Amino acid sequence: MIGNIELPKSLRALCNTYQVEEDREGESPADVFKLTSNSETLYLKIGHQKFSNTTYSIAREKDVILWLNQQIKVPEILDYLENDKHQFLLMKQLEGEALYEKQETNPHEFVDTFAEAINQLQAIEITILRTELGD
Structure with a gap:
């Protein structure tokens, strides 16, 4: 328990x-x-x-x-x-390292890493995910 x-x-x-x-x-x-x-x-x-x-x-x-x-x-x-x-x-x-940890210690690296993560997410074909999950 x-x-x-x-x-x-x-x-x-x-x-x-x-x-x-x-x-x-x-x-x-x-x-x-x-x-x-x-x-x-x-x-x-x-x-x-x-x-x-x-x-x-x-x-x-x-x-x-x-x-x-x-x-x-x-x-x-x-x-x-x-x-x-x-x-x-x-x-x-x-x-x-969690992205939020860079926000205060290294704001420029935070922005660069965040932009890279957004680009990776935008590159994913979402229609395939919707089909596989039944949405």
Whole structure:
């Protein structure tokens, strides 16, 4: 159990081998936990099933990440599980520096990196994504 959320057996066993801490940086209604060991950092994102038909759906996020993996660098998905109450997405931490960290320390590099990221996103053929996700 993490917080008041009952985990599937495989995730419960995994969490017992990592240091687990809540990550409150995101904006979605999902609960996010950082799992740390000596060799790696993982993130477990847990969304309530009531969001399963919205843009906050963890299943939808998983599908988008898997599709984007063909286009740009994204976190590696290790597992996806569901039960009657929640959706669970386990991912490896993506190595690198968060863009917002450059905003104050190096504004020129921030603008250049942001522009590069926008160019990469604009180069993605969106109609394919809409077809694959059924939108």
